[in-house]
Amino acid sequence: MTDPFFQPTSGMDLPRFAGIATFMRLPYVPFDHPRIGDVQIGLFGLPFDGGTSNRPGPRHGPRQMRDLSTMIRAEHPVTRLRPFEAARCADLGDAAPNPVEVNDTLDRFTAFARRLKSQGIRPLAAGGDHLCTLPMLRGIAAEAPLGLVHFDSHTDLFPAYFGGKTLTHGNPFRAAVDEGLLDPKRMIQIGIRGTQYDSADRDFAKAHGIRIVTIEEMFARGIPDVMAEARDIVGTRPTYMSYDIDFVDPSVAPGTGTPEWGGPNAFQAMQVVRECAGMNIAGGDLVEVSPPVDPTGGTAWLAVSLMFEMLCVMVTAL
Ligand code: MN
Ligand code: MN
Numbered sequence: 001m002t003d004p005f006f007q008p009t010s011g012m013d014l015p016r017f018a019g020i021a022t023f024m025r026l027p028y029v030p031f032d033h034p035r036i037g038d039v040q041i042g043l044f045g046l047p048f049d050g051g052t053s054n055r056p057g058p059r060h061g062p063r064q065m066r067d068l069s070t071m072i073r074a075e076h077p078v079t080r081l082r083p084f085e086a087a088r089c090a091d092l093g094d095a096a097p098n099p100v101e102v103n104d105t106l107d108r109f110t111a112f113a114r115r116l117k118s119q120g121i122r123p124l125a126a127g128g129d130h131l132c133t134l135p136m137l138r139g140i141a142a143e144a145p146l147g148l149v150h151f152d153s154h155t156d157l158f159p160a161y162f163g164g165k166t167l168t169h170g171n172p173f174r175a176a177v178d179e180g181l182l183d184p185k186r187m188i189q190i191g192i193r194g195t196q197y198d199s200a201d202r203d204f205a206k207a208h209g210i211r212i213v214t215i216e217e218m219f220a221r222g223i224p225d226v227m228a229e230a231r232d233i234v235g236t237r238p239t240y241m242s243y244d245i246d247f248v249d250p251s252v253a254p255g256t257g258t259p260e261w262g263g264p265n266a267f268q269a270m271q272v273v274r275e276c277a278g279m280n281i282a283g284g285d286l287v288e289v290s291p292p293v294d295p296t297g298g299t300a301w302l303a304v305s306l307m308f309e310m311l312c313v314m315v316t317a318l
Contacts, residue, residue, distance in 0.1 A: 005035060006088040008074060021066040022091035023126070024308065029090035031115065040087045041314055042121040043307070045094035046109060046285070050102045051131025051169040053161060055257035057290030058129045061300070062094055064291040065126045069304035076312050078274070083308075083315045092121075102167065106135045113139020122318075124311055126303070127287030129257070130156055130169035133242050137172075137181040140240075140283050147186030147239035148173070149230055149279065151247040151272060153193050153260035155212060157201035169288070174204055184208035186239070188230045190272065191215050191247040194260035215262055223268060227275030234279055241276065241284035241310055245303050253302055255294025266302055273309035281314045 008025035022028050023043040029036055045062025052058065075082050083089065095112035097105040109132060116123050117140045125136060130152075137146065150156075150173065157177075158170045167175060173189075176182045189205075193215040205212050211233055218226050248269045250259035264272070289303045 002085045003038070003088055006038075006084065006090060008084055011073070016070045021070050023066055024069045024072045024089075024304070026084070026089055026091045028093065030093045035090075036119065038088050039090045039092070039119070039121050040318060041089045041124055041311065042092040042116055043089065043124050043126070044092040045126050046097070046128035046132040047094050048097035048099065048105050048109070048132055049129045050097075050099065050105060051167060052129045052257055053168045053170055055290065055293065057257060057292040058127050058288055059097070059099065060291040061128060061289040062126045064297055064300040065289060065304050068297050068301040069307070071301065072304060072308050079312065081312050081315065083311050087315045087318050089311065106131075106167070109135035110138040114142075116140070122281075122314060123283040123285075124307060124314060125285040126307065127285055127289065130242075130244055130287045131167055131172050132287060133285055134167065134172040134175055136283060136285060137176045137240060138179070141181040144238075145180055145183040146282060147234035147237060148182050148188070148242065149234055149239060149276060150187070150189045150242045151191055152189060152242075152244035153191055153215070153246045153263060154244070154258065155189050155192055155201040155205065157204045157210070158197075159200050177208055177210075182240070184210045186234050186237070187211065188213065188233045190218060190226060190230065191263060193262055223271050224275060227272060230276070231278060236280055238280050238282035241279070241281050241313070243273070243284070243286045243306055243310065244288045245286065245299060246288055248302065253299045255290050255299030256288045257290050257293065258288070269302065269306060270309050273306060273313060276313045277316060279313060280317045281310070284310045284314065286310065
């Protein structure tokens with residue numbers, strides 16, 4: 001039964017360039033809103049880039065992504081799925097970061113994710129840099145480790161940078177495995193490429209049984225074949241989907257801090273998510289969109305289009 005409150009504002013009623021921008025023109029439902037208990041999938045921002053090791057900027061991602069997301073319409077072009085009728089979705093606002101304290105921000109984001117979990121809301125977050133994924137997993141995977149389908153040009157499995165235990169956007173998944181938040185046997189990382197400092201990430205993956213699919217393998221085998229393997233690896237149990245926009249070739253998605261050449265085009269970028277249909281997606285995020293590097297908004301427009309694809313997969317798992 002479609003709930004009229006949770007329907008996005010249609011461009012037929014108010015032009016899509018008008019009004020206050022929320023994710024996909026959904027109602028804004030913060031935690032103190034009377035309808036918060038009815039939300040099934042919550043879209044929200046994680047405006048933090050304190051884990052960025054090179055060019056910063058993703059702290060500005062959620063605002064630009066909200067703006068561009070007003071271009072999204074209600075019906076999927078291929079499946080004809082109408083996700084906002086199939087599930088009650090809302091914009092929950094942003095989790096509040098502390099822009100000068102990494103660990104404090106991680107604790108705040110973890111508390112936000114825990115609150116979602118206790119309300120039965122599945123998260124679909126807009127980053128922020130990739131370190132923002134770690135507190136999401138700390139919040140929703142505390143009781144049982146999740147599977148992971150991860151699109152990225154980097155594994156983000158590197159040891160601590162700068163000595164010590166420093167967390168960055170280069171190691172959230174290593175930390176998540178070490179903390180027991182992800183089941184390494186149910187992890188697949190797709191699109192990996194680019195120069196590296198060393199092979200410490202590959203060694204970690206090998207030691208734990210994490211499946212890495214390089215971009216060379218993806219193009220050689222084809223996306224449907226690789227994604228069939230991904231569905232086998234994650235199985236039917238709850239799985240997190242994490243999408244780093246630098247998975248996409250920088251010719252189409254230049255607005256990111258650590259671009260790597262030789263990636264998928266925009267159609268292929270959407271296709272990999274469509275091929276996740278049937279996975280039990282407990283939560284997801286789209287990270288590393290950096291508006292200062294692409295003020296045109298083209299990268300953000302692709303990113304929110306990918307979030308719509310992710311949402312359509314999440315809805316079918318409810
Ligand atoms: Mn990443
Ligand atoms: Mn990356």
